[in-house]
Amino acid sequence: MERLVQLGADMAKLWERCGGDYLNGMKNTLILALVATAIGCLIGLICGILQTIPHSKNDPPVKRFFLALIRAVVRVYVEVFRGTPMVLQAVFLYYGLPYFTNNSVKFDNIWLAAILVVSINTGAYMAESVRGGIISIDPGQTEGAKAIGMTHVQTMLNVILPQAIRNIMPQIGNNFIINVKDSSVMFIISFTEFFAVHRAAVGQTYLYFPSATIEMIGYLTMTLIASLILRWMEKRMDGDSSYDLVQVDPLTMTAGTYSHPDRGTPFDERSKENREKVRQELKFGRNRGDR
């Protein structure tokens, strides 16, 4: 109990001294995670779509070659960036590029470097998620779209992707939360996100554990809020579970389906034609030849 009181007091002291820094760190972390997740999802979406372009043995050789090339490039990208630690990717990008190019290519903007590394990383994970999302959609949906004459692009845009994106929403949320936490490795290129503030604060005050507690609470707050928002978004995407019956549709009235007694469809029991037909049928039996 004493310890907890002490911890609380230390945390209060720390917050008084570096509270602004912590908040600033949280802001940077959130911006980085948000922007990088958005760009990463875009990269993943593009990769996923490219990988699922249908190909068959009957395609012309040029098309087959390009499709194979695209798949190979995406595959290498995914394997390399998914298979190496983000810290090292940051090191290679931020310190490696100037090293290999004699300082002619380097990042002046640390934000740009951080966003780039995290986005590329997220993209590699999302590429597989998007591909999974696309192939998980019932092939019947594609056939239904093809049967009304839609092209592959139209089918993707109107039918498959809206459903696939709904299905990969939990994955997008996963990646966002991972990015909130894992962007802490960006301290390696001296990006001042939330965790970097901890290192600075500890350096000044030597209150290591109280600062770590503040970090814990801060990260948990960010990720919990993110989870809640994501759940809410998923619910919204699912739409209402109920629907309204349209008893009277104004458009069909103006179209005149019912308004003119002679123009009703045979399905319309009020139509004169149908009534006449039913009467005839009752009288003489069903006429099979009439069409």
Added chain:
Amino acid sequence: MGEKILEIRHLSKNFGTNHVLRDIDFTVDKGDVISIIGASGSGKSTLLRCINLLETPTSGEILYHGQNVVGRSVNAAAYRSHVGMVFQSFNLFNNMTVLENCMVGQIKVLKKHKEEARAHAMEYLEKVGMAPYINAKPRQISGGQKQRVAIARALAMDPEVLLFDEPTSALDPEMVGEVLSVMQTLANEGMTMLVVTHEMAFARDVSTRVVYMNQGVICEEGPPSEVFGNPRRQETRDFLARFRKN
């Protein structure tokens, strides 16, 4: 005899070494209602899927108004917009409402204006009795209702031929009637239809021609009165006898 819409010549389809269709020849004239019957695995559905190019035929030709549609140079999407298809598993777009399902093809493929597409879609939804449900999502309606929407979706494209791939096989018995009566209405109105079905009553009473398929070939073809009343081939007699028993 009406105008020839489809002419199928020497159509074959292999899946590996499995010859599903062998040298199929037949024509579809305007106003025809053709029922394709036969045991499971006889190639009925594959034939229909080949006609809509959902499967690529291994060899042979499909002439649409005299133009071959099999091969690389053909715009399959444009051809498909003239040949509608209704599936056993409905295949309604799950992310759209009933109305949107019937509009999307008109807007994206036929490049119609939204209002025009809406009016046209409503016309057919009205016809299949689904107009009250335009705001429902496919998961919220019953199987029979889904199939009726699927029919309206196909009709809204104003196809010249409508292909039905066992439209009632996935339905509960009490829902079969509502779908069949819609199809009968279409047939009476002169729609050209190609129906793969196990509903023998429909084949007998509604169609103008019946095709009996057995092991990938057309075994017998003719008016329903002949195929059902006086089948020439022993295979046809055996097949029909199984239905009489039940």
